[in-house]
Amino acid sequence: METTPGAGTPEDERTARVALMRMAEAGDAVMGRLIAWCGPRRALEQVRRGSLDSDFAAKEAEIADRSGRRSDLTRMVAAWAARYADPHADLATGREGGARLIVPGDSEWPTQLDDLGDARPFGLWADGRANLRFACLRSVAIVGARAATPYGVQVAAQLASELSARGWTVVSGGAYGIDAAAHRGALGGGSPTVATLACGVDQCYPRAHEDLFRVIRFQGVVVSEWPPGAHPTRPRFLVRNRVIAALSRGTVVVQAALRSGALNTATHAAGLNRHLMAVPGPITAETSEGCHMLIRSGKAVCVTSADEVIDLVGSLGDDLAPERRGPARPRDGLNDETLRVLEAVPARGGAGTAVIAVEAGVDLTTAIGCLGGLAAAGFVEPVDRGWRLRRQDDLRGRGDHGR
Missing domain, CATH: 3.40.50.450 (Rossmann fold)
Known part of the structure; x- marks a missing residue:
C-alpha cells in the first residue's frame, strides 16, 4: 500500500504517474517500490531533484545485496530524470486521441x-x-x-x-x-x-x-x-x-x-x-x-x-466441462443381457433361439424375451433357420466390436 505523507490532490497524483510512465520503463521494480514508498508525487519530486530518500536508498541497497545484483541508484535516477516531459502534454494528446488514463484506485482499474x-x-x-x-x-x-x-x-x-x-x-x-x-x-x-x-x-x-x-x-x-x-x-x-x-x-x-x-x-x-x-x-x-x-x-x-x-x-462446480464421448449409437441403450444376445445373433444365415441362448450365456426364457425386444427395435429379424441381424445393424454396428 502506498504511504503518501504530504501528498497532493488526487489529480496531482495522477499527473505525477503520467510523468513517471514516460520516465521509467514499464515494469521497473525500483520505480514501483519508490511509488509504493512515498506516492507518485513525491517520487517524481525526488527523481527530478536527482536524489532519493536516504531510508529508501538504504532499503534498495539491502535488496541488491540479497539478490547479488549491483544497483547504481544514482545512475538510475539520472536516466529517469533525463526522460522527463510535460505530463500535461501526454494527457492532452491522450484525450485528443480518445484515450483515457486508468490508475490504481480508479473504478476501472483491474x-x-x-x-x-x-x-x-x-x-x-x-x-x-x-x-x-x-x-x-x-x-x-x-x-x-x-x-x-x-x-x-x-x-x-x-x-x-x-x-x-x-x-x-x-x-x-x-x-x-x-x-x-x-x-x-x-x-x-x-x-x-x-x-x-x-x-x-x-x-x-x-x-x-x-x-x-x-x-x-x-x-x-x-x-x-x-x-x-x-x-x-x-x-x-x-x-x-x-x-x-x-x-x-x-x-x-x-x-x-x-x-x-x-x-x-x-x-x-x-x-x-x-x-x-x-x-x-x-x-x-x-x-x-x-x-x-x-x-x-x-x-x-x-x-x-x-x-x-x-x-x-470458471467457477467451481458451475463451469465443469461435459465428459466427452463418441457419437451415440442405438445399441448404447441396451442392457448387458440384451447386448450379449445381440452379439450371439449371426449376420448371415440364421441361428435358433436355443443356440443363441447358449452362445450368449443366458437361459432360454431370457433369450426369447431379448430377441423379441431386439426384433421390435429393428436390430434382428426372424428367418427360416431362426434369427439373424438386420442388414443395417450388420453394416453399421458390428464394426465396433471387430466381428
Whole structure:
C-alpha cells in the first residue's frame, strides 16, 4: 500500500504517474517500490531533484545485496530524470486521441494487476468502449506464435469465438498469427476483447492491423503502459506479457516454439498462480514444440476445447466441462443381457433361439424375451433357420466390436 505523507490532490497524483510512465520503463521494480514508498508525487519530486530518500536508498541497497545484483541508484535516477516531459502534454494528446488514463484506485482499474507487486503498472492508457475492469472479471488470455500455421489460426479463432459466445473476454497482444486470430474469433462471439500493446495506444503495430484495432476499440479496448507516441521495442513486448497474464484467469498457449514470447507469457502466468493451458499439435511441427514441452513437464494442462478451458478457469462446480464421448449409437441403450444376445445373433444365415441362448450365456426364457425386444427395435429379424441381424445393424454396428 502506498504511504503518501504530504501528498497532493488526487489529480496531482495522477499527473505525477503520467510523468513517471514516460520516465521509467514499464515494469521497473525500483520505480514501483519508490511509488509504493512515498506516492507518485513525491517520487517524481525526488527523481527530478536527482536524489532519493536516504531510508529508501538504504532499503534498495539491502535488496541488491540479497539478490547479488549491483544497483547504481544514482545512475538510475539520472536516466529517469533525463526522460522527463510535460505530463500535461501526454494527457492532452491522450484525450485528443480518445484515450483515457486508468490508475490504481480508479473504478476501472483491474485489481488483479496488483498481483504483479513491485512490477505492477504505474498506470494504463486505454482506448475503447469496454470497461477494462468489468471486461477482465471473466477473461482468458490466448497467445501463441506470430508465424502460426493454418491449424493454429483455426484453433485460436475457434477457442476465442466459443469463449466469447459464453461471455468470456479474450486477452491477447494484437500481433500477427495466433494473437490476431484470437481477437478476430472473440469479436465474432460478441464479448469484448482486450489488446495489450507494447507501444502507445495511438500507434498501430503491426501496421496491417489498423482495421482490426479499430473494431477492437468498438467492441473491446486497447491498453498500454506506454505513453502516446511510444514505439515498440523487443524488450517492451516481453515486459507487456506480464500484463496479459495478470489480467486473465488463465493463459492458453496455442502454438509456440521452444524459444518464443508466448512461453514468456506462460512463465508469467505460472508465476502469478494463474491457470496455464496448452493446445497440442503435430509432433512434426516446430510451432508446437513449446506447447508439448509445457504439457510434458506438467507446467500446463492440455486443452482441446473451450469447455475444457472454462472447466479450469470458471467457477467451481458451475463451469465443469461435459465428459466427452463418441457419437451415440442405438445399441448404447441396451442392457448387458440384451447386448450379449445381440452379439450371439449371426449376420448371415440364421441361428435358433436355443443356440443363441447358449452362445450368449443366458437361459432360454431370457433369450426369447431379448430377441423379441431386439426384433421390435429393428436390430434382428426372424428367418427360416431362426434369427439373424438386420442388414443395417450388420453394416453399421458390428464394426465396433471387430466381428
